[in-house]
Amino acid sequence: MNYRDIDWNQLWLDEQQRKSWTSKKKKDWDSRAASFAKRVADSDFSTLFIKMMQPDPAWTVLDVGCGPGTLAVPLAEQGLQVTALDSSEGMLAQLQLRQQEAGVTTITPVHGSWTDSWHDLGLKKHDVALAARSLAVTDLRQGLEKLNRWASQKVFVVDRVGPGPFDPDLFHAIGRDFQPGPDFVFTLNILLQMGITPRLDYLQFDQKRTYGNEQEAREAVAWMVDDCTDLERQKLRGYVAERLRENNDGTVTFTRTTPVKWAFISWDV
Ligand SMILES: C[S@@+](CC[C@H](N)C(=O)[O-])C[C@H]1O[C@@H](n2cnc3c(N)ncnc32)[C@H](O)[C@@H]1O
Structure with missing residues (x-):
């Protein structure tokens, strides 16, 4: 077998069918927009991303799947012109709020x-x-080709490494199998097959997160599991409680075994 004959896009399509989580639809993103925006505000994702991106204030940026403005708002704060595209009106409403707050x-x-x-x-x-x-x-190849066509200088993609934001231990704790689905390995190989030689780096987050109270900690992980039964919800509660430590100031710190890690992929057009 010659490795060049591997059809990475077809492998990606096959792997998509095996993943344990369902791809969110527009209405799912609409209903999750406010809670997603809150989680993003509490995270240092945008700071790490922008540090790695090293944006030039003269750039115009097309942010596809911009969400609540996770990157669009801090980039605009640095003076960049950003076109923020998203299919969820709920997310765009959150973006508008954040845009106004940031002025x-x-x-x-x-x-x-x-x-x-x-x-x-x-x-x-x-x-x-x-x-x-x-x-x-x-179709990942078509998506990457489209991004590449709409940029004249650079493209940046953030993709999952393994389970990405998902916590496999949580799935196991509630009695569900966990298949992460395709991650950045497929993206890299499809890019290479497109004749693009991408740069690769990683954004890694702390395994510990601090929340105001136990309920907040629970809500911060409950989004991972679709259609929870009562029994699963009970198990999820136990899983979170087991991994919580109370701090002196009344806050709680949740520790997960698998750190959240993202691939930061970029290339020159
Ligand atoms: C996980 S959020 C990421 C948001 C933001 N880029 C970030 O890093 O925080 C995924 C976003 O992609 C958007 N999205 C999902 N499917 C989409 C589609 N087919 N076209 C455009 N946006 C889409 C969702 O509405 C959501 O805002």
């Missing part, structure tokens, strides 16, 4: 999807295209 005026929100014609949405080619934790595509 930034250089973000253009666009309601649209990976699969829409971006020409029809009125988009122009940007200096930079990025998709952070938002490769919600049905």
